[in-house]
Amino acid sequence: MVEYPEIDRYSSLDSPMHRFDPRAKLIAFTILIFSIVLLPNLKLALIGLLASILFLIASKLPLRFALQHIKWVFLFVVPFIIIMPFTVNGTEIFSFYGLTMTYEGLEYGILVAVRAISAVILVLPMIATTRFDITIKALAKLKMPNMLVQMFMFTYRYIFVFVVEFQRTWRAMAARGFKLKTNVYALKTIGKALGTLFVRSYERGERVYQALRSRGYTGSPKTLVVFKMHVLDYILAGTIIGFAVSLHIIPLYLHS
Amino acid sequence: MKREAITVRNLSYSYPDGTKALEDVNLEVYEGERIALVGPNGAGKTTFMLHLNGTLRGTEGQVEIFGKSVDTMRREEIVKEVGLVFQDPDDQLFMPTLFDDIAFGPINQGLKEYEVRERVEKAISSLGLSGYEDRSPHHLSFGEKKKASLAAVIAMEPRILVLDEPTANLDPRSRTELIGIINELNEREGITMVIATHDVNAIPELADRIYALNRTIIETGTPHEIFFDGKLLKQNNLDVPDVFKLFEVLRCFGFNCEKLPLSLDEAISGLTTVIETEGGHIHLHIHEHTHEGVKEWRNKYGHHVPK
Numbered sequence: 378m379v380e381y382p383e384i385d386r387y388s389s390l391d392s393p394m395h396r397f398d399p400r401a402k403l404i405a406f407t408i409l410i411f412s413i414v415l416l417p418n419l420k421l422a423l424i425g426l427l428a429s430i431l432f433l434i435a436s437k438l439p440l441r442f443a444l445q446h447i448k449w450v451f452l453f454v455v456p457f458i459i460i461m462p463f464t465v466n467g468t469e470i471f472s473f474y475g476l477t478m479t480y481e482g483l484e485y486g487i488l489v490a491v492r493a494i495s496a497v498i499l500v501l502p503m504i505a506t507t508r509f510d511i512t513i514k515a516l517a518k519l520k521m522p523n524m525l526v527q528m529f530m531f532t533y534r535y536i537f538v539f540v541v542e543f544q545r546t547w548r549a550m551a552a553r554g555f556k557l558k559t560n561v562y563a564l565k566t567i568g569k570a571l572g573t574l575f576v577r578s579y580e581r582g583e584r585v586y587q588a589l590r591s592r593g594y595t596g597s598p599k600t601l602v603v604f605k606m607h608v609l610d611y612i613l614a615g616t617i618i619g620f621a622v623s624l625h626i627i628p629l630y631l632h633s
Numbered sequence: 634m635k636r637e638a639i640t641v642r643n644l645s646y647s648y649p650d651g652t653k654a655l656e657d658v659n660l661e662v663y664e665g666e667r668i669a670l671v672g673p674n675g676a677g678k679t680t681f682m683l684h685l686n687g688t689l690r691g692t693e694g695q696v697e698i699f700g701k702s703v704d705t706m707r708r709e710e711i712v713k714e715v716g717l718v719f720q721d722p723d724d725q726l727f728m729p730t731l732f733d734d735i736a737f738g739p740i741n742q743g744l745k746e747y748e749v750r751e752r753v754e755k756a757i758s759s760l761g762l763s764g765y766e767d768r769s770p771h772h773l774s775f776g777e778k779k780k781a782s783l784a785a786v787i788a789m790e791p792r793i794l795v796l797d798e799p800t801a802n803l804d805p806r807s808r809t810e811l812i813g814i815i816n817e818l819n820e821r822e823g824i825t826m827v828i829a830t831h832d833v834n835a836i837p838e839l840a841d842r843i844y845a846l847n848r849t850i851i852e853t854g855t856p857h858e859i860f861f862d863g864k865l866l867k868q869n870n871l872d873v874p875d876v877f878k879l880f881e882v883l884r885c886f887g888f889n890c891e892k893l894p895l896s897l898d899e900a901i902s903g904l905t906t907v908i909e910t911e912g913g914h915i916h917l918h919i920h921e922h923t924h925e926g927v928k929e930w931r932n933k934y935g936h937h938v939p940k
């Protein structure tokens with residue numbers, strides 16, 4: 378069996394996040410993500426992070442699965458935490474070899490990191506708690522442009538076919554003794570294999586299009602889907618959006 | 634006389650890169666008939682099939698569906714008459730779930746929602762895929778995907794079904810199931826079938842008539858007519874069913890029957906007749922021509938002759 382990169386592997390669990398209407402979920406969490414990413418100070422961002430973690434816990438997604446996805450942001454965030462403290466001017470904490478670490482810089486680096494991590498954590502209760510095809514349908518229902526919806530749909534379907542084809546090619550190469558090294562020969566071979574893969578994908582694209590046309594495709598694949606908002610969906614969505622907005626409004630009152 | 638479901642006249646086609654894939658193809662298929670299209674790899678079977686629903690248009694010639702030229706038919710009209718099942722199910726199944734995929738055709742036909750649901754339900758149950766509605770294609774086995782792509786096409790209720798190598802790469806059980814399903818669709822719904830296949834063992838159960846294609850139509854006839862034509866088989870690298878080969882060998886050992894069987898069913902009835910007429914048993918023995926006969930038989934199929 379092939380290992381697929383499935384974001385919706387745990388979409389069949391049961392939790393308040395899983396039961397949340399997919400459309401309301403998409404809208405509410407998108408607003409919350411934007412709200413947190415735009416927060417101006419660290420205290421508020423930490424409240425945002427705490428909230429994100431609570432939503433993740435409420436989604437009952439396995440920790441291992443969640444960490445697998447969250448770990449990637451660290452790669453992007455770590456440079457900020459290291460560089461920022463030395464590049465922002467402000468109160469000196471210490472300095473060596475002419476590099477000065479500032480309190481403001483440190484705070485700013487951590488702020489960037491906290492915002493990014495919160496955002497990625499929130500993506501999980503938003504996307505990983507719904508079957509991906511239903512997320513796509515929810516996007517369509519939310520009047521996302523048809524072109525984009527189709528792109529999501531085809532990508533979602535064919536990324537798996539592509540993964541299988543790539544693994545097949547890779548195994549065929551390995552079976553004949555190919556080892557990945559950084560020499561010209563290895564790079565050339567990989568180039569050729571990728572070339573073959575692209576040609577194959579192109580040919581597949583042509584056949585898929587023929588098959589679509591053979592079933593009366595005229596430009597917009599339509600699906601049947603029934604979404605129904607319940608009172609709880611309105612309440613949950615209202616709460617999340619309310620929280621997102623108040624993160625920005627409350628500080629205004631506290632300052633004045 | 635039955636109506637002609639498909640009429641092809643002087644069809645030629647070259648791919649844009651100049652490959653001449655079809656040349657002066659002539660063929661007719663009658664309503665309710667089951668046709669096997671045989672020919673070696675690269676013979677143009679797939680190319681030909683893409684002409685039957687107007688996906689490809691011949692550089693020359695005519696394709697008519699129930700007397701109407703596909704050139705004058707609207708896309709929706711053709712798609713309603715001719716259902717095309719592609720060889721690779723991954724080309725055909727593109728929706729995130731099985732339900733969506735099967736509903737895709739009926740929705741495009743402009744059916745009402747409840748009709749679409751009925752069609753999907755019916756197609757899914759007639760292929761034994763109930764319970765798989767929400768699965769995505771990458772969670773189906775190859776055999777299931779193959780069935781799913783057939784379901785996706787029969788949900789559109791076409792009068793003609795065109796299948797490109799439906800039994801290729803299937804495990805024996807899925808293969809038998811699929812052959813049964815195809816025949817049932819033909820019997821119960823009267824669907825006309827055109828089936829491209831290399832699976833010679835399936836042909837006697839799957840086809841009333843064979844067209845041998847190699848860029849152009851070489852011969853047509855019932856399975857018996859084609860499989861008994863040794864010269865034709867040899868010239869076109871066509872194989873014959875294993876049962877037929879076995880009984881040819883038995884004949885070298887003195888087995889005496891009028892018409893060599895092509896399928897197990899025919900073998901059973903043939904054996905029964907022979908045993909009954911010869912007093913309750915069959916008689917096999919090695920006689921003066923046996924070795925020579927077997928050698929000839931090996932030569933005929935190009936088998937390696939061991940010392």
Ligand SMILES: Nc1ncnc2c1ncn2[C@@H]1O[C@H](COP(=O)(O)OP(=O)(O)O)[C@@H](O)[C@H]1O
Pocket residue numbers: 648649650652653654672673674675676677678679680681
């Ligand atoms: N898209 C294409 N472009 C150019 N040549 C093609 C294309 N598809 C098939 N051919 C060529 O056309 C001929 C017939 O192919 P095909 O119809 O696939 O045969 P079959 O299905 O009987 O194996 C072959 O020589 C093949 O190489």
Ligand SMILES: [Mg+2]
Pocket residue numbers: 678679680720797
């Ligand atoms: Mg083919």
